[in-house]
Amino acid sequence: GESVGLHLPTLSVQEGDNSIINCAYSNSASDYFIWYKQESGKGPQFIIDIRSNMDKRQGQRVTVLLNKTVKHLSLQIAATQPGDSAVYFCAEMNYGGSQGNLIFGKGTKLSVKP
Amino acid sequence: KAGVTQTPRYLIKTRGQQVTLSCSPISGHRSVSWYQQTPGQGLQFLFEYFSETQRNKGNFPGRFSGRQFSNSRSEMNVSTLELGDSALYLCASSFRDRGTEAFFGQGTRLTVV
Numbered sequence: 001g002e003s004v005g006l007h008l009p010t011l012s013v014q015e016g017d018n019s020i021i022n023c024a025y026s027n028s029a030s031d032y033f034i035w036y037k038q039e040s041g042k043g044p045q046f047i048i049d050i051r052s053n054m055d056k057r058q059g060q061r062v063t064v065l066l067n068k069t070v071k072h073l074s075l076q077i078a079a080t081q082p083g084d085s086a087v088y089f090c091a092e093m094n095y096g097g098s099q100g101n102l103i104f105g106k107g108t109k110l111s112v113k114p
Numbered sequence: 115k116a117g118v119t120q121t122p123r124y125l126i127k128t129r130g131q132q133v134t135l136s137c138s139p140i141s142g143h144r145s146v147s148w149y150q151q152t153p154g155q156g157l158q159f160l161f162e163y164f165s166e167t168q169r170n171k172g173n174f175p176g177r178f179s180g181r182q183f184s185n186s187r188s189e190m191n192v193s194t195l196e197l198g199d200s201a202l203y204l205c206a207s208s209f210r211d212r213g214t215e216a217f218f219g220q221g222t223r224l225t226v227v
Contacts, residue, residue: 104157
């Protein structure tokens with residue numbers, strides 16, 4: 001079946017560096033993508049989303065890039081801080097679909113070294 | 115504005131028992147979804163409710179059930195617990211049922227022994 005996958009299960013970066021977390025999706029019908037951050041002991045927290053009519057969307061210190069040609073999604077975190085240490089999930093769905101159609105990837109653990 | 119509240123936070127049950135988990139969505143949110151999170155399978159969708167109606171159901175056995183009340187609060191029940199049901203159960207609420215940001219609670223950590 002179709003699923004969302006992540007290229008790297010773990011990522012270690014130095015404080016102050018930029019982080020890039022990648023995600024591959026295979027469902028060509030997906031047109032809405034979300035990045036979530038999950039800290040230890042907490043539920044996933046919405047970071048940023050993007051619809052398929054956009055290639056790039058920026059938030060506070062975060063940027064999501066969408067490459068529909070190769071079905072690739074990335075999350076860039078600028079000036080990574082220790083508080084960014086968490087597991088990051090990408091998720092995909094059809095925007096017209098219900099929340100039950102949201103498919104999550106396995107997650108990438110980001111560790112920030114001081 | 116209070117976030118999504120899940121109770122209890124932690125639970126230990128014995129195989130064969132049943133369990134009920136509760137979720138209070140953000141005030142005004144009418145959609146509630148439930149997910150099971152395990153290290154091996156990641157986040158898996160259980161079911162979704164909107165205005166007291168189950169709109170979608172994931173690929174879980176009938177031992178997993180849920181409901182939503184008129185105040186949008188939701189409960190999920192697992193009967194005849196198995197060791198493999200040990201997981202973090204997450205509830206998410208959203209204002210509408212389609213294409214909107216979902217806010218997650220902190221989850222209920224269920225351990226089956």
